[in-house]
Amino acid sequence: MTTTPPIIDSHVHLDLIVRHHPQRIPWLKANHCTVVSWAYFEGVDSVARFSACLDQKAACVHTQAAGGLNCYYLAGVHPRSIPPDLTPEAIAALLARALDDPRCLGIGEIGLETGDVREKEILYAQLELGRSKPARTKVVGVHTPRANKPAMTAQTLTMLEDFSDLKERLVVDHCTHHTIAQVLDAGFWAGITLSPVKTSWDEMKRIVAGESARFGRIMGNTDSGSEFFEDVVRCRRGHDLPEPLLASLFHDTAKRFYRLPG
Ligand SMILES: [Zn+2]
Numbered sequence: 001m002t003t004t005p006p007i008i009d010s011h012v013h014l015d016l017i018v019r020h021h022p023q024r025i026p027w028l029k030a031n032h033c034t035v036v037s038w039a040y041f042e043g044v045d046s047v048a049r050f051s052a053c054l055d056q057k058a059a060c061v062h063t064q065a066a067g068g069l070n071c072y073y074l075a076g077v078h079p080r081s082i083p084p085d086l087t088p089e090a091i092a093a094l095l096a097r098a099l100d101d102p103r104c105l106g107i108g109e110i111g112l113e114t115g116d117v118r119e120k121e122i123l124y125a126q127l128e129l130g131r132s133k134p135a136r137t138k139v140v141g142v143h144t145p146r147a148n149k150p151a152m153t154a155q156t157l158t159m160l161e162d163f164s165d166l167k168e169r170l171v172v173d174h175c176t177h178h179t180i181a182q183v184l185d186a187g188f189w190a191g192i193t194l195s196p197v198k199t200s201w202d203e204m205k206r207i208v209a210g211e212s213a214r215f216g217r218i219m220g221n222t223d224s225g226s227e228f229f230e231d232v233v234r235c236r237r238g239h240d241l242p243e244p245l246l247a248s249l250f251h252d253t254a255k256r257f258y259r260l261p262g
Contacts, residue, residue, distance in 0.1 A: 005247060007033040008254040009232045011141070011173055011191055013040055013225030014071055015060045021228040025069060031233045034070035036258060037061060038109040038141055040078040040225070047083045047094065054098055061103050072258065074108030074141045075099065076126055079119045088125035092132065099134040105258050108141025109173070115155050127163045130170070139258060140170040144179065146198075153179040157186050171219070171257060174198060177207050184214050189257050194220050195229040205241060208249065215245060219254040
């Protein structure tokens with residue numbers, strides 16, 4: 001009998017998958033794929049609009065969970081979704097309802113895109129929130145941008161030096177072979193986004209080979225949303241890495257990091 005190992009895609013955008021690729025929901029269920037949906041909203045022109053988007057996202061996750069998909073979410077202000085009228089002081093109230101929701105595993109996705117002052121103050125406030133009571137038992141998901149990846153990752157890690165107390169529950173995502181060693185050296189968890197537009201499977205295998213002592217801190221994902229990628233499921237089902245390594249990259253590490261049940 002063939003067993004189907006469970007999979008966790010550690011970073012997707014479930015609301016966008018439902019909108020653009022609804023036929024993928026039964027596909028994820030059939031592939032025993034749990035998803036963690038990070039927050040990213042397009043066209044957010046006010047705090048009120050952001051708040052409505054976040055409520056819709058939570059409702060989407062609850063609806064899909066009721067329909068049998070294993071799914072969770074992170075709530076946060078992505079650097080490309082910062083409402084113009086948002087002040088750092090207002091962030092705790094903006095995310096409070098979500099952080100009270102058991103399906104919300106933490107704060108994300110947050111981070112720097114261009115590294116300007118505004119992005120930094122919003123990121124800093126969200127990292128501070130990560131230390132506060134409503135988020136103390138939850139994780140923090142940090143994005144790194146496609147442009148200027150090594151320099152922006154270095155800037156992000158410089159900011160994170162003030163938050164080393166979060167390192168057991170903070171993942172820096174979209175790492176590449178240029179950036180993963182810095183992230184792991186700093187003591188954080190590392191995400192690798194596996195898709196034709198980010199990191200290829202061959203590159204991921206090279207990264208993992210170079211980090212053989214620390215592969216237990218690395219988790220794979222697709223960042224699927226308006227574009228859907230099968231890479232995590234396909235690579236997990238392949239046999240070109242030892243089975244314990246595949247289980248670690250595509251399930252066990254994310255399960256440990258997110259403290260998922262089961
Ligand atoms: Zn994302």
